[in-house]
Amino acid sequence: MQITTNKKIYFASDQHFGAPTPELSFPREQKFVAWLDEIKGDADTIFLLGDLFDFWFEYKTVVPKGFIRVLGKLAEIRDSGIPIYFFVGNHDLWMDDYFEKVLNIPIYRENQEYIFGDKTFLIGHGDGKGPGDIGYKRMKKVFTNPFSKWLFRWLHPDIGVRLGHYLSVKNKLISGDEDVKFLGEENEWLILYSKRKLETKHYNYFVFGHRHLPLKVPVGENSEYVNLGDWIGYFTYGVFDGETFELKKFE
Template sequence: MQLPKGKKVYFSSDNHLGAPTQAESLPREKKFVKWLDEVKEDAGAIFLLGDLFDFWFEYRTVVPKGFVRVLGKLAEISDSGIPIYFFVGNHDLWMQDYFEKELHIPTYRDVKEFTFNDKVFLIGHGDGKGPGDKGYKRMKKVFTNPVFKWLFRWFHPELGMRLAQYLSVKNKLISGDDDAIFLGEENEWLAQYAKRKLETKHYDYFVFGHRHLSMEIKVGEKSTYFNLGDWISQYTYGVFDGENFQLKKYD
């Protein structure tokens, strides 16, 4: 994609809407919608890197109640012609085709390469990448297994949603969320993942979420790993202006 003059690419991640309750997350949802309203003015594209919701499951005719403000705003922006890309996170990994059919937003389940103005990006949520975190990786295999999803679908939505929401908030192994403590440049596992990817191909920027910590780490002579932080306490996001990538905070 060649960005038109004055256009930018925006990135955000980890809103966890609905946690710990929908009522308590509502102010954060409204703040995020306000941000979307502002960035649409010069956005060439918008990337949402997962965990927009704290839990999401699509039955054939049922989707989770709530989130009408953010869903409506995303529909408005998509309908206006601004491309939006969504990467499934570990909390909304059971997303199917609702975003694609209703909002015309393509949905990705793994990292994907994009090029903007000759700058090569590798983009994704980030869960399960890099060394370690073996407990979560095993759990993810279970939760993404088609048989497990088929069995869960037989729960009545009222029971299934309540159970899954409880587990999402309470069980750290299921959530895959580490404590948001900076591990040091040499120990951040997504930085290590980026360095390994550079052994086979050059990327200018690696952009991930999941860690709930905004960070910028040089992983190669001309390559940088960015983590977007979250929209729970940091309200940080990324922006590429056609030449450079920056992390910013929304007040």
């Protein structure tokens, strides 16, 4: 892809809207909408790298209520002609075709490769990548199994959404009981994953979410791993101007 002159590519992830309660989430939703309003003037493309919602499940004719300001702003930006790409995270992994059919926003479940100008990118949410976390990888296989999704669909939406939200909000990253710290390059799974990918193909940037910690770490010659942080405590995002990638904080 060629970036339009004076335009930029924006990246954000891990908003977890709806957690820990809709009321407490609402100010964060307002802040995210304000950010979208700010960037839409010079945005060439917007990438949302998963966990936009703390829980999301699409029944045939029902989606979770709320988030109307966020969804409306995404629809407005997309209707203006700015491409938006969404990567499913582990909290909204039961997303189906609502974004594609209603908002005209394509969704992806696996990493995707892009070339912007002369820079190569590998982009994804980041869950289940790299060594370790065997328990989660097994759980993800169960939850992404079509039979599991079919069973859950038989729950009435009032029960299913409430149950899903209850389980999702138990995540300590949202409740604030867990202090997210850098574990060192030898213990950060996505850094190890990025270095392993470089053994077979070069990328200038590996851009992921999931970790909830803003990071920008060299992983090879002219290659960096970037984690976008979150919109819970950091309110950070990535921006690429065609030459360099920066992590910024939205005040």
